[in-house]
Amino acid sequence: MQYRTIGTDPRTNREVSVLSLGAMLMGTLTDEATSFAVLDRYVKAGGTFIDTANNYAYWIDDSQGGTSEELIGRWRRSRGITDEVVIATKLGARPLAPGTGYVENGEGLSAGTIREQSERSRQRLGVEKLDLLYAHVEDAGVPLAETVGAFGALVNEGAVGLLGVSNHWTWRVERARNLAAAAGVPGYEVLQYSHSYFRRRADLPGALTTDGDPGAVAGDLLGYVRENPSLALVAYSPLLGGGYVRADKPLGPAFDHAGTRARRAVLTEVAAETGAAANQVVLAWLIGGEIPVVPLVGASSVAQLDESLAAVDLTLTADQRARLDDAH
Numbered sequence: 317m318q319y320r321t322i323g324t325d326p327r328t329n330r331e332v333s334v335l336s337l338g339a340m341l342m343g344t345l346t347d348e349a350t351s352f353a354v355l356d357r358y359v360k361a362g363g364t365f366i367d368t369a370n371n372y373a374y375w376i377d378d379s380q381g382g383t384s385e386e387l388i389g390r391w392r393r394s395r396g397i398t399d400e401v402v403i404a405t406k407l408g409a410r411p412l413a414p415g416t417g418y419v420e421n422g423e424g425l426s427a428g429t430i431r432e433q434s435e436r437s438r439q440r441l442g443v444e445k446l447d448l449l450y451a452h453v454e455d456a457g458v459p460l461a462e463t464v465g466a467f468g469a470l471v472n473e474g475a476v477g478l479l480g481v482s483n484h485w486t487w488r489v490e491r492a493r494n495l496a497a498a499a500g501v502p503g504y505e506v507l508q509y510s511h512s513y514f515r516r517r518a519d520l521p522g523a524l525t526t527d528g529d530p531g532a533v534a535g536d537l538l539g540y541v542r543e544n545p546s547l548a549l550v551a552y553s554p555l556l557g558g559g560y561v562r563a564d565k566p567l568g569p570a571f572d573h574a575g576t577r578a579r580r581a582v583l584t585e586v587a588a589e590t591g592a593a594a595n596q597v598v599l600a601w602l603i604g605g606e607i608p609v610v611p612l613v614g615a616s617s618v619a620q621l622d623e624s625l626a627a628v629d630l631t632l633t634a635d636q637r638a639r640l641d642d643a644h
Contacts, residue, residue, distance in 0.1 A: 317362030318628055320608065322448075322548040323505050328477045330402050330447060332365035334603050335628055336550060337621070338614040339368040343387035344376035346616050355391050357618045359401060361625050367508075367550075367612050369406035369452055370437050371418065381410050385440035393442055403441055404506075406452035406482060407433040418453065419523050425455035427466035434470055446470075450480035450508060453531075454488060454524060461499070464492050468501025480506030480550075483522075483531035486540050507541065509533045511551035511609060513598045513640065514559075514579055516570045532570075541607055551602055554611040555624075560594045575644050582643040586636045592627070599627035601640055 323329030337358045342351035355366070368388055371381035385405060391397070408425045409418035410433065423429050438446060449470070451463065470476040481489055481504040489504060496503030510516060511533035522529035533551070541549050558565035560583070567576070587594045602609040615621035632640070 317364075317625075318603070319364070320548070320610070322610075323478045324546050325502070328471065328502070330478065332402050332610070333363045334608075334610055335363060335599070335624060336365040336367050336404075336610050336612040337363055338552065338612045339366055339384045339388055340372045340614060341376070341384075341616070342368075343383040344373045348387060348390075350617065351387055352391055352394075353618050354615050354621050355388075356395070357621055358615075358625075359395075359397070363625075364400065365402050365404070365610065367404045367552075369409070369450075370433055370440075371406075371410040371452070374411055374414075375417070379414050380412070382436075382440055385437055389440050389442040399447075402447040403443065404448035404450065404480065405437050405441065405446060406450040406480075406508075407437065408452040408455060422453070422455075424458055425451055425463040425466075426458050427462050430463065430466040430470070434475060438475070445474060446476045448478045448480055448506060449476045450482045450506070451484065451504070453483045454485070460488065460492055461495050464495045464503065465499060465501060468496055468499065468503070471502040478506060479504050480508055482508040482552075485530045486536045488530075490540065505546070506548045506550060507537070508550040508552055508612070509537060510553050511549070511602070512554045512556055513583060513601055514556065514567070514571050514576050517573060520570055529570075538607060548610065549607065550610045550612050552612045554598060554602055554609075555595050555613060560598060578643045579640070582639050586632070586640060589636065590630065590632070592630050593623060595623065596627035596630050597632070597640075599624060600630040600632055601637065603628065604632060604637070605641075 318334045319331050321331050368384045372384035374381040410423045411417050412421045467479050493503040510531050516532040518528050518534040541547050559567040587597050599611050602611045613624045
């Protein structure tokens with residue numbers, strides 16, 4: 317396993333593995349025994365960065381979420397896991413009632429919600445301090461200064477270590493970070509977005525806005541991270557739900573453009589040259605790129621996880637990486 321440091325303050329920064337494990341479906345589509353086996357294998361391989369959210373997976377069990385956090389809490393207690401594993405969670409997209417969703421009935425990012433839901437996440441996870449807490453989705457109905465102040469207060473109180481943001485427009489991230497700096501409170505340092513080798517169209521409407529999808533990595537976000545190397549970029553859905561390797565998992569209209577076809581051709585060539593699976597090439601490309609990315613992978617079996625873990629040791633040549641980068 318390889319590792320990198322996230323965060324800039326020596327009091328709160330953490331060393332994490334360059335491959336993160338997503339627990340979104342653990343306890344729902346992935347049963348507890350299998351989930352525990354995957355978590356055990358990940359830690360045995362040196363993995364130290366597990367990701368969840370307070371709303372996972374409400375759309376599966378018709379709840380408000382919390383199942384994933386509860387499962388991780390049980391696993392931590394049964395294995396004696398303490399602070400050697402960094403647990404990241406998110407709030408802001410939990411539906412306010414079962415049978416509803418975050419789009420029409422989400423909890424949002426008010427100061428009261430942030431304080432209440434962070435405490436509930438701590439209880440479900442069985443921790444005194446949340447290692448990394450993300451603002452899950454934008455809440456345009458709450459003043460950004462209120463959201464920033466509430467998150468910063470949790471860090472200053474010792475209830476949270478690091479702060480992150482997901483599915484926000486880049487300009488909102490920059491404004492939030494400036495507000496935090498002006499107020500003298502900690503700001504967002506980890507950015508979690510949908511990112512992979514194939515590039516998603518940025519013009520299609522998102523769940524919360526018709527302007528596009530703020531959760532998809534585009535050039536502005538990549539440029540922002542390049543100019544601010546202290547920020548850590550975590551990529552969710554890096555394997556596109558099986559879209560690279562499974563014919564029964566079509567990529568959909570977001571990837572229906574010439575760039576995808578050009579990149580697929582080069583990806584197929586490089587996979588053949590390395591003897592690795594296309595998924596492994598994608599993960600290696602993300603981890604070792606000019607802008608280093610921490611891929612966040614899910615796994616419904618130990619075998620599936622092992623394939624992703626093997627990508628950490630896959631080194632692409634300079635020529636292979638250049639060909640992958642230059643395909644458009």
